[in-house]
């Protein structure tokens with residue numbers, strides 16, 4: 001369905017080059033336990049597996065069928081019940097393109113907004129990742145994507161047997177369709193790209209929103225998660241939410257100030273990148289700062 005719609009990339013504003021992902025995938029036999037019912041595989045990207053007595057929920061597939069197969073095997077090793085649910089934190093290929101490697105009876109769930117975004121931009125991102133390296137091209141070849149079995153608007157609660165997962169969509173942040181998952185009673189948040197441990201928020205194109213991102217952080221702060229499993233980078237505790245908020249609102253305030261002074265956006269991006277690199281020297285992906293400044297400029301009157 002998506003492959004029929006590969007869009008030409010000319011004139012495309014997507015700028016991922018500043019934030020190159022590690023050229024690897026999801027490791028086999030490396031699943032670690034985070035809480036009583038929740039497991040994580042740390043890789044590109046991180047994967048979450050939530051195991052109930054009746055059903056298992058996998059969060060994200062990895063890039064293409066080869067990584068999807070690894071994730072599906074790891075989930076099968078842990079599963080206690082026959083039902084398998086799969087959901088994706090956003091439509092980008094390393095999170096959502098490995099669906100075909102899962103068993104045919106897997107129940108695929110997504111926010112409606114994310115599905116819509118995938119239909120509009122999925123093929124474009126597959127094309128872009130494929131052009132980045134021979135490894136990604138190999139991982140993404142012969143993709144077979146399929147429509148989800150379940151769509152939800154804002155929240156869907158899944159009872160997995162002795163454990164509940166809340167699948168939530170709050171609005172745009174990294175993409176239009178970011179999904180976050182909160183697991184109760186383990187108090188684990190699977191935060192997608194929205195909360196990470198000292199990585200500059202990635203706003204690859206005009207579908208991202210700094211304002212929306214901060215609004216999501218405000219909405220999830222009251223959950224006070226004990227553990228956070230981000231899509232990329234290291235795991236952490238609930239304090240990552242405030243840490244993310246501090247960094248992003250600092251960036252937003254600086255960009256709003258420079259816009260008010262009529263400083264051109266490119267100049268603002270350079271200045272703010274230099275300043276924040278000094279102020280937050282241990283934050284990775286600092287080259288993503290100018291894109292975030294661009295979003296704040298677009299959102300500031």
Ligand SMILES: [Zn+2]
Nearest residue numbers: 090092174193
């Ligand atoms: Zn992404």
